[in-house]
Amino acid sequence: MEIDLTHHGSSFYDFIRVEHDYLLPRFQISEGVTLSSFAQPPHGTTILALKYRDGVMVAADRQATEGYQIASRHIEKVYKADDYSVIAIAGAAGPCIDMVKLFQVELEHYEKLEGDVLALEGKANKLAQMVRQNLPAAFQGLIVIPILAGYDLRKSEGRIFKYDVTGGRYEEGDFYSTGSGGKDARNTLKKFFRSDMTREQAMRLVLDALLDASEEDVATGGPDLVRGIYPSVKIVAQTGTSDLPEDEIRQVCELLLSERRR
Amino acid sequence: MAIPFYVAPDQMVQDKAEYARKGIAKGKSIVAMEYGGGITLVAENPSASLNKISEIYDRIAFAGVGKYSEFENLRKAGIRYADLKGYSYSREDVFSKSLANAYSEVIGNIFTREIKPLEVEILVVEVGEDPEENQIFRILFDGSISDHHGSVVIGGQADKISQFLRERFRDDLTLDEAIKFGKEALEAGQGSAIRESTLEVAVLDRARPGRKFRRFSAPDLRELLAKARLGS
Numbered sequence: 001m002e003i004d005l006t007h008h009g010s011s012f013y014d015f016i017r018v019e020h021d022y023l024l025p026r027f028q029i030s031e032g033v034t035l036s037s038f039a040q041p042p043h044g045t046t047i048l049a050l051k052y053r054d055g056v057m058v059a060a061d062r063q064a065t066e067g068y069q070i071a072s073r074h075i076e077k078v079y080k081a082d083d084y085s086v087i088a089i090a091g092a093a094g095p096c097i098d099m100v101k102l103f104q105v106e107l108e109h110y111e112k113l114e115g116d117v118l119a120l121e122g123k124a125n126k127l128a129q130m131v132r133q134n135l136p137a138a139f140q141g142l143i144v145i146p147i148l149a150g151y152d153l154r155k156s157e158g159r160i161f162k163y164d165v166t167g168g169r170y171e172e173g174d175f176y177s178t179g180s181g182g183k184d185a186r187n188t189l190k191k192f193f194r195s196d197m198t199r200e201q202a203m204r205l206v207l208d209a210l211l212d213a214s215e216e217d218v219a220t221g222g223p224d225l226v227r228g229i230y231p232s233v234k235i236v237a238q239t240g241t242s243d244l245p246e247d248e249i250r251q252v253c254e255l256l257l258s259e260r261r262r
Numbered sequence: 263m264a265i266p267f268y269v270a271p272d273q274m275v276q277d278k279a280e281y282a283r284k285g286i287a288k289g290k291s292i293v294a295m296e297y298g299g300g301i302t303l304v305a306e307n308p309s310a311s312l313n314k315i316s317e318i319y320d321r322i323a324f325a326g327v328g329k330y331s332e333f334e335n336l337r338k339a340g341i342r343y344a345d346l347k348g349y350s351y352s353r354e355d356v357f358s359k360s361l362a363n364a365y366s367e368v369i370g371n372i373f374t375r376e377i378k379p380l381e382v383e384i385l386v387v388e389v390g391e392d393p394e395e396n397q398i399f400r401i402l403f404d405g406s407i408s409d410h411h412g413s414v415v416i417g418g419q420a421d422k423i424s425q426f427l428r429e430r431f432r433d434d435l436t437l438d439e440a441i442k443f444g445k446e447a448l449e450a451g452q453g454s455a456i457r458e459s460t461l462e463v464a465v466l467d468r469a470r471p472g473r474k475f476r477r478f479s480a481p482d483l484r485e486l487l488a489k490a491r492l493g494s
Contacts, residue, residue, distance in 0.1 A: 001346070004339055015342055109345050
């Protein structure tokens with residue numbers, strides 16, 4: 001590898017697009033051929049984000065499916081993007097994870113080159129461009145639908161951005177959920193959401209919503225008590241991004257399940 | 263057609279080197295020093311926004327002296343190099359050795375091929391898991407590269423400062439002692455005191471998870487230097 005003094009600009013995505021396009025997650029499939037004629041790639045399902053008193057909470061179940069098969073019981077769909085933002089992904093697992101990785105490098109790259117962190121709005125827009133670039137692959141079934149949630153240091157509040165397959169970027173006020181069980185989770189969120197919830201209240205609601213999704217949607221995994229696999233939950237507040245401890249998540253899941261027992 | 267003048271290669275190299283040295287001599291120096299918890303970089307820089315020290319990757323930092331636009335361009339290219347490597351392989355595969363060699367190559371090529379050489383000297387430093395794995399590389403305007411242990415200086419008054427460091431350097435310094443020592447070394451080089459507000463200081467702190475680089479804000483720096491004064 002050589003040091004390239006000719007490239008300019010602060011975007012890593014643009015850098016590899018122009019100079020090293022073989023590294024871009026891009027899929028060229030001839031027209032008329034769909035992936036279903038070979039095999040379905042693993043798909044990740046329910047992801048959600050909601051605002052609470054300190055910022056935003058982002059969560060997802062841990063299952064990936066390949067058609068009617070379970071591809072993974074412990075896939076990760078919620079990732080720290082940088083110190084003040086979290087990205088959750090639903091869709092074809094491979095392209096999803098590629099996009100997360102590229103997005104993480106993009107944010108760090110910009111920060112190092114410019115000496116400043118992108119505004120949350122800037123991060124959301126950059127992600128929109130990446131989703132839009134994926135549109136040809138989406139036509140072939142390789143859909144990537146992220147949720148970006150973060151803490152806006154300038155506005156001192158948590159914010160949630162949802163995307164459509166064309167890269168359309170929309171800001172959500174209170175909560176959002178997508179993926180195959182997204183609608184089911186959204187119903188629960190809609191019913192029980194209140195503004196200014198505490199961390200504990202928000203956590204209970206988030207896990208309750210995922211539990212409902214897992215009961216209604218075959219592709220969404222519920223808490224796996226046998227193997228000890230629980231949904232992953234991340235929060236972004238003024239102090240930065242952090243994981244909710246697995247122990248706490250397990251306790252709330254067990255409580256919710258025992259409440260449903262009769 | 264005009265016949266180009268013949269200039270002997272050694273004369274040309276000498277002229278270019280003299281030109282580059284003159285440019286670099288005008289600027290202030292930077293000291294890099296190993297301490298117990300990692301490596302610190304200390305520079306005098308009246309500008310708070312035009313930095314001389316920067317993060318490259320998880321364990322790697324960069325420092326440059328000379329012409330700002332030139333070492334800034336090298337810094338950015340280094341970040342692109344490291345991020346590209348980390349993205350296409352893995353974060354653990356990004357090492358200072360290959361980066362320093364790549365810098366040496368590109369700076370050396372400019373020195374031989376271009377009419378005007380780069381008026382820069384740079385440092386590429388990497389903090390290791392253990393102090394023995396620390397790496398400090400210095401690359402000069404002609405692409406010549408050398409590796410160092412303990413401490414190293416780049417910039418105008420490098421000779422005087424290195425002598426100061428050689429005489430007094432200990433390998434058991436704490437962070438605040440190392441920064442104070444770096445400041446004293448820079449002062450010895452230019453023969454006058456340096457105001458704390460014009461210091462640019464950063465560390466590669468082995469204890470930090472992930473990205474080891476940290477730049478000190480003015481209040482942090484004041485506190486550290488006050489602590490060092492109390493200690494001595």
